[in-house]
Amino acid sequence: MSALPEAIEESSGCSTQLRGGITLFGMDADEALATVTERLSGEGRPERNLATFLTTSIEPEAHRLYRTYLNYNLVDREQYPAIDALLRDCVGIIGTLWHGDDSRVVGSATTGSSEAAMLAGASLLRSWQERSGREWTRPNLVMGAGAHACWKKFCRHWGVEARVAPATGEGPALNGPAVERLCDERTIGVVGILGSTLDGRYEPIAEIAAELDRLQEQRGIDVPLHVDAASGGFIAPFLDSEMLWDFRIPRVVSINASGHKSGMVLPGLGWLLWRDRSRRRAELGVSINYLGGDDAHYELTFSRSAAPVVLQYYNFVRLGFAGFRKVHARCRSLARLLATRLQATGRLRVLGDGSELPVVVVTAEPPVDLRELSKRLAELGWAVPVYTLPPKQEDVEVMRIVVRNDLTSDDVEDIASAVEDFVSHAN
Numbered sequence: 001m002s003a004l005p006e007a008i009e010e011s012s013g014c015s016t017q018l019r020g021g022i023t024l025f026g027m028d029a030d031e032a033l034a035t036v037t038e039r040l041s042g043e044g045r046p047e048r049n050l051a052t053f054l055t056t057s058i059e060p061e062a063h064r065l066y067r068t069y070l071n072y073n074l075v076d077r078e079q080y081p082a083i084d085a086l087l088r089d090c091v092g093i094i095g096t097l098w099h100g101d102d103s104r105v106v107g108s109a110t111t112g113s114s115e116a117a118m119l120a121g122a123s124l125l126r127s128w129q130e131r132s133g134r135e136w137t138r139p140n141l142v143m144g145a146g147a148h149a150c151w152k153k154f155c156r157h158w159g160v161e162a163r164v165a166p167a168t169g170e171g172p173a174l175n176g177p178a179v180e181r182l183c184d185e186r187t188i189g190v191v192g193i194l195g196s197t198l199d200g201r202y203e204p205i206a207e208i209a210a211e212l213d214r215l216q217e218q219r220g221i222d223v224p225l226h227v228d229a230a231s232g233g234f235i236a237p238f239l240d241s242e243m244l245w246d247f248r249i250p251r252v253v254s255i256n257a258s259g260h261k262s263g264m265v266l267p268g269l270g271w272l273l274w275r276d277r278s279r280r281r282a283e284l285g286v287s288i289n290y291l292g293g294d295d296a297h298y299e300l301t302f303s304r305s306a307a308p309v310v311l312q313y314y315n316f317v318r319l320g321f322a323g324f325r326k327v328h329a330r331c332r333s334l335a336r337l338l339a340t341r342l343q344a345t346g347r348l349r350v351l352g353d354g355s356e357l358p359v360v361v362v363t364a365e366p367p368v369d370l371r372e373l374s375k376r377l378a379e380l381g382w383a384v385p386v387y388t389l390p391p392k393q394e395d396v397e398v399m400r401i402v403v404r405n406d407l408t409s410d411d412v413e414d415i416a417s418a419v420e421d422f423v424s425h426a427n
């Protein structure tokens with residue numbers, strides 16, 4: 001039986017609230033606005049959230065564009081061909097930044113890197129099934145302990161074993177020797193991270209690729225490499241152009257990045273690019289001809305706003321290569337400055353110094369208590385997470401500060417001073 005008649009009965013009298021929050025007769029827009037605003041008034045401000053990698057501020061012109069295109073559905077390609085062309089241009093631009101062959105690279109806009117991971121993983125699985133002639137069962141995916149939870153999600157949903165190289169505390173968990181130890185005939189692929197959510201460090205993609213080449217030569221096992229560049233995908237092309245990590249390495253078959261992180265778009269936008277069509281696996285595409293057009297859809301989700309894609313394109317034309325480089329160089333230099341200040345206290349040990357992703361990660365010995373420090377920073381309005389590292393370093397507690405484009409040098413000064421003050425009084 002529907003809950004509505006019962007609820008109306010209950011509300012006979014002066015109540016305007018139905019159970020669960022829907023009102024019986026509605027209210028004026030002003031009143032509704034005030035009601036919801038009041039309900040959310042205690043929520044922290046995203047710009048003060050030092051935990052997140054996600055973009056929290058955009059300029060007014062970008063906001064205007066964003067609002068204009070919020071009600072355009074990205075999936076209606078035939079109805080909005082200009083938006084579809086923007087999306088394709090974004091794939092072309094990103095493919096160039098990642099040194100793909102622009103006549104061959106194909107890509108998808110996703111809701112974030114997590115959806116991109118599902119798509120990339122599914123393509124790896126299909127390719128492996130074909131490669132192995134379906135003779136093998138129990139496929140596995142190799143990754144380092146710092147891999148994001150989305151990869152473990154992929155493994156659970158698709159029935160793939162997550163083979164995880166444990167953290168050693170000395171350099172990245174995933175490297176050449178770990179790859180050699182973990183890969184076998186059942187390995188659908190290796191995921192290298194650029195860079196880690198936990199400490200902001202890049203995994204050695206070129207070294208991992210070289211080990212996979214050696215594995216093929218010596219043991220005949222052909223394992224493709226996917227790069228999860230959720231944050232680094234929009235940083236490395238601008239700041240680390242000499243470093244080999246992308247489609248310049250033949251072993252790299254696909255790369256993902258989050259447009260809503262260092263791509264500087266509001267949530268949610270991710271990108272997944274494959275080296276070429278064969279790596280995307282045509283059998284995973286679904287044609288939806290009632291929308292017009294006959295291009296197959298590869299994404300997992302269907303309807304969603306086109307605004308993030310429009311904003312991504314805006315950022316490319318607005319900032320250009322030099323603009324992206326300037327923003328990220330500033331974040332990296334602020335992160336390094338902060339790391340230097342925290343290390344200089346003598347009471348914190350820096351594990352991530354901001355020299356790759358602009359992320360500062362510190363650990364502490366008693367009497368400095370990171371959870372108390374986090375509470376002190378919260379009193380000053382800053383949300384800073386404290387967490388433990390993955391196996392086998394789960395007894396190490398760390399604090400992480402992500403330096404995003406809306407953090408000013410005054411903000412960094414405030415944070416550094418507050419930490420210095422706290423640790424100097426800890427006893």
Ligand SMILES: Cc1ncc(COP(=O)(O)O)c(C=O)c1O
Pocket residue numbers: 053111112113114115147148150193194195196197228229230231258269270
């Ligand atoms: C390395 C890495 N991969 C994947 C993800 C998931 O990204 P998204 O939030 O865009 O789904 C993250 C998020 O922080 C990440 O750092």
